[in-house]
Amino acid sequence: MKSYLLAAAALSFAGPLSAATLSDAVASDMPRLMTLYRDLHANPELSMQEQRSPAKLAAEMRALGFKVTEKVGKTGVVAVMENGGGPVLLVRADMDALPVVEQTGLPFASKVRAVARSGVETGVMHACGHDTHMTAWLGTARRLATMKDQWSGTLVMILQPGEETGEGAKAMLDDGLYTRFPKPAYALAFHDAAALPAGVIGVTPGYALANVDSVDITVRGVGGHGAYPQTTRDPIVLASRIVTTLQTLVSRENDPQDPAVVTVGSFQAGAKHNIISDEARLQLTVRSYKPEVRKRLLDGIRRIARGEAIAAGMPEDRMPVVTVREEMYTPATFNTEKLAERTLALFQQRFGPERAKVTPAVMGGEDFSRFWLADKSIESLIFWVGGTPKAKWDAAGGDTQKLPSLHSPFWAPDAEAVISTATEAMTLASLDVLKKAN
Numbered sequence: 001m002k003s004y005l006l007a008a009a010a011l012s013f014a015g016p017l018s019a020a021t022l023s024d025a026v027a028s029d030m031p032r033l034m035t036l037y038r039d040l041h042a043n044p045e046l047s048m049q050e051q052r053s054p055a056k057l058a059a060e061m062r063a064l065g066f067k068v069t070e071k072v073g074k075t076g077v078v079a080v081m082e083n084g085g086g087p088v089l090l091v092r093a094d095m096d097a098l099p100v101v102e103q104t105g106l107p108f109a110s111k112v113r114a115v116a117r118s119g120v121e122t123g124v125m126h127a128c129g130h131d132t133h134m135t136a137w138l139g140t141a142r143r144l145a146t147m148k149d150q151w152s153g154t155l156v157m158i159l160q161p162g163e164e165t166g167e168g169a170k171a172m173l174d175d176g177l178y179t180r181f182p183k184p185a186y187a188l189a190f191h192d193a194a195a196l197p198a199g200v201i202g203v204t205p206g207y208a209l210a211n212v213d214s215v216d217i218t219v220r221g222v223g224g225h226g227a228y229p230q231t232t233r234d235p236i237v238l239a240s241r242i243v244t245t246l247q248t249l250v251s252r253e254n255d256p257q258d259p260a261v262v263t264v265g266s267f268q269a270g271a272k273h274n275i276i277s278d279e280a281r282l283q284l285t286v287r288s289y290k291p292e293v294r295k296r297l298l299d300g301i302r303r304i305a306r307g308e309a310i311a312a313g314m315p316e317d318r319m320p321v322v323t324v325r326e327e328m329y330t331p332a333t334f335n336t337e338k339l340a341e342r343t344l345a346l347f348q349q350r351f352g353p354e355r356a357k358v359t360p361a362v363m364g365g366e367d368f369s370r371f372w373l374a375d376k377s378i379e380s381l382i383f384w385v386g387g388t389p390k391a392k393w394d395a396a397g398g399d400t401q402k403l404p405s406l407h408s409p410f411w412a413p414d415a416e417a418v419i420s421t422a423t424e425a426m427t428l429a430s431l432d433v434l435k436k437a438n
């Protein structure tokens with residue numbers, strides 16, 4: 001195994017910036033940043049409905065000297081600072097919250113309610129921690145704006161809408177992110193993490209997050225009286241067979257070395273004890289990393305649905321309808337190895353190996369992937385910053401099953417640790433990319 005520590009020791013951190021100076025500067029920014037964080041947390045906004053958060057942060061960025069464009073990709077913000085020759089670096093934070101009723105009991109807990117796209121009124125909560133992302137993003141901007149003499153190049157800092165629905169990154173790219181603004185050679189982002197104690201950084205070189213596909217299966221049958229099954233084709237029995245056979249896609253058809261998940265998260269059918277319904281509906285989430293694994297899973301789902309219907313004697317005009325929801329697709333996130341390893345070495349040198357480590361890939365999804373997929377010459381990295389409060393982590397013995405996860409109504413990260421660590425780490429990583437040529 002490669003020793004990242006040795007690589008770190010070999011790095012010479014040139015320039016007038018001492019680690020203590022940056023830590024002190026971030027520490028003195030923290031009261032203001034925590035005020036912003038609590039305000040953002042108390043005022044969450046649903047995906048693609050972000051208005052208040054981008055307006056507030058756009059004003060802050062203008063005050064720092066960035067050239068700011070709003071409403072990119074509907075509600076996104078692009079803030080550019082040109083500072084001499086050198087590479088273009090994109091730093092991204094996402095802004096959206098979730099339709100979750102907050103139950104943290106925090107004094108600044110969200111009481112916001114809004115109408116979700118489904119038409120249902122719901123509570124709204126920053127249950128994924130995107131409020132910490134926005135806050136550390138501004139913290140990074142503040143540091144880099146005051147340290148302009150220590151870097152050279154162009155900084156493109158973006159606030160992205162609609163991450164949770166997988167549409168915001170695409171919306172910004174479709175709206176000319178790489179044509180109307182300087183096109184990046186490097187892209188950086190971070191996400192808070194429930195699976196790491198507060199203030200611990202995780203870096204995953206290569207595939208880090210999964211392809212996320214949503215699939216609907218409408219299983220059609222021939223309805224009738226529950227006492228006379230011979231006059232019907234029961235869609236509940238057929239859908240049950242489909243659910244069972246789907247389990248073999250991962251266990252029997254997939255290479256065990258290639259991670260994959262097929263989960264049936266919803267199964268709805270029927271209205272009454274003694275009626276055989278004429279339809280059952282399944283909703284699946286399908287996860288993978290490699291494009292060929294994704295294709296095999298999706299093809300397999302179609303084949304199994306049809307094959308089981310044939311086995312059940314379903315007539316051709318009542319075959320199941322399988323819909324892959326392309327508009328909900330999030331492609332796998334890939335961290336380019338060179339940038340991932342260089343940045344990990346930098347973090348280990350600054351924070352020590354206990355606070356900066358390689359972490360395994362996860363089957364969650366992130367549309368940060370799209371900024372790299374739109375141009376694979378970009379060096380790209382999203383890293384994790386642990387958020388689970390240290391005392392809770394220790395009490396649970398590090399068993400994440402006993403702790404609230406992201407998207408939980410109880411997710412209350414140690415925001416101070418996340419924001420200060422992420423601000424310092426993101427500033428360091430940015431300075432490393434944009435370091436002046438000597």
Ligand SMILES: [Zn+2]
Nearest residue numbers: 128164406407
């Ligand atoms: Zn999320």
Ligand SMILES: [Zn+2]
Nearest residue numbers: 128130163191
């Ligand atoms: Zn998130």
